[in-house]
Amino acid sequence: MKPLANSWTGSGSGASELHALRVSGLRKSFGRPAVSGIDLTIAPGEFYGLLGPNGAGKSTTLRMIAGLLAPDAGTIEVFGIDVRKDPLAAKKLIAWVPDEPLLYDKLTVMEYLEFIVGLWRLDANKAQGHAQELLKRLDLWQHRDERCEGFSRGMKQKAALAGALLHEPRLLILDEPLTGLDAAIARQVKDLLLERARQGCTIILTTHLMDVAERMVQRLGIIASGRVLAEGTLDELRTRTQQVGGTLEDIFLRLVTNAKEEVAAS
Numbered sequence: 001m002k003p004l005a006n007s008w009t010g011s012g013s014g015a016s017e018l019h020a021l022r023v024s025g026l027r028k029s030f031g032r033p034a035v036s037g038i039d040l041t042i043a044p045g046e047f048y049g050l051l052g053p054n055g056a057g058k059s060t061t062l063r064m065i066a067g068l069l070a071p072d073a074g075t076i077e078v079f080g081i082d083v084r085k086d087p088l089a090a091k092k093l094i095a096w097v098p099d100e101p102l103l104y105d106k107l108t109v110m111e112y113l114e115f116i117v118g119l120w121r122l123d124a125n126k127a128q129g130h131a132q133e134l135l136k137r138l139d140l141w142q143h144r145d146e147r148c149e150g151f152s153r154g155m156k157q158k159a160a161l162a163g164a165l166l167h168e169p170r171l172l173i174l175d176e177p178l179t180g181l182d183a184a185i186a187r188q189v190k191d192l193l194l195e196r197a198r199q200g201c202t203i204i205l206t207t208h209l210m211d212v213a214e215r216m217v218q219r220l221g222i223i224a225s226g227r228v229l230a231e232g233t234l235d236e237l238r239t240r241t242q243q244v245g246g247t248l249e250d251i252f253l254r255l256v257t258n259a260k261e262e263v264a265a266s
C-alpha cells in the first residue's frame with residue numbers, strides 16, 4: 001500500500017517525519033504488570049496491527065500512546081513529539097477510537113460532530129463538508145438528526161469513527177474497531193480505513209479477527225503478557241516461525257503457545 005501525499009502525510013506539525021510512532025521501553029503495572037517493556041516503531045503512512053490474546057496488554061498500550069494513561073516507564077513519540085512532555089501537540093495529531101464508543105447520548109450525530117468541530121477549532125465550512133462526506137460514506141447521513149442514544153452498537157462505532165476522522169488525524173489509533181459489527185457495517189469501516197491508509201494516514205489497530213488483520217495491515221506486532229513476541233510483515237513472520245504458507249492464525253497460535261510453554265518451563 002503506497003501512501004499518497006495529502007493532508008495526512010503533510011508536514012503540518014513541523015515535527016520529525018522519520019517515525020509516525022516510536023515507543024520505547026513502555027511499562028505499566030496495575031498491581032501486576034500489564035505492559036512489560038514494549039518497543040514499537042511505525043513509519044508514516046503504515047497500517048499496523050497489534051495482536052495478542054485477551055489480557056496481553058494491547059488496550060493498555062494504545063491508551064498510553066493516546067495519552068490517556070500515564071506509563072510507569074518508557075517514552076512515546078508521535079511524529080517526533082514526546083506524548084508526555086507535550087501532550088497537547090501530540091493529541092492534535094492523534095485520534096483514538098476505543099472498543100466501546102464514547103459518544104454523548106443526548107446529542108444527535110450531527111451535533112456530536114459540531115461539538116468536535118468546536119473542540120478542535122476547525123474551520124467550520126471545511127469541517128461541515130467533511131462531516132457530510134463522512135456521514136454519507138458511513139451510511140449515517142439519513143440518521144444525522146437522531147440522538148446517539150437510539151443508535152445500535154455498529155452505528156455508534158461508525159459515529160465515533162466519523163468523529164475521530166473529522167480533524168484529519170495523522171495517527172489513527174483503533175481498539176478493536178470491527179468487533180460486533182455486522183458484515184455490511186464492517187465492510188464500510190474497513191473500506192474507509194483502507195482508503196485513509198492509502199491516502200497516507202498512519203493507522204494502528206488491535207483486533208482478534210485474524211483474517212481481517214491478514215488482509216488489511218502491512219505490518220504486525222504480536223504481543224503476550226505485555227511483551228512483543230514478534231514483529232514484521234506476514235511473510236517475515238512466516239519465515240521467523242517456519243510456517244511457510246501458514247495463515248496468520250497459525251503463526252499467532254504458534255507464537256503464543258511457544259511463549260506460554262516457555263513461561264511454564266521457567
Ligand SMILES: Nc1ncnc2c1ncn2[C@@H]1O[C@H](COP(=O)(O)OP(=O)(O)OP(=O)(O)O)[C@@H](O)[C@H]1O
Nearest residue numbers: 030033034035052053054055056057058059060061
Ligand atoms: N484499569 C485497570 N485496572 C486494573 N487492571 C487493568 C486495568 N486495565 C487493564 N488491566 C489489566 O491489564 C492487563 C492487560 O489488559 P488490556 O486490556 O491491556 O489487555 P488486552 O490485550 O487489550 O485484552 P483484550 O484482548 O481482552 O481486550 C489485564 O490483566 C487487565 O486485567
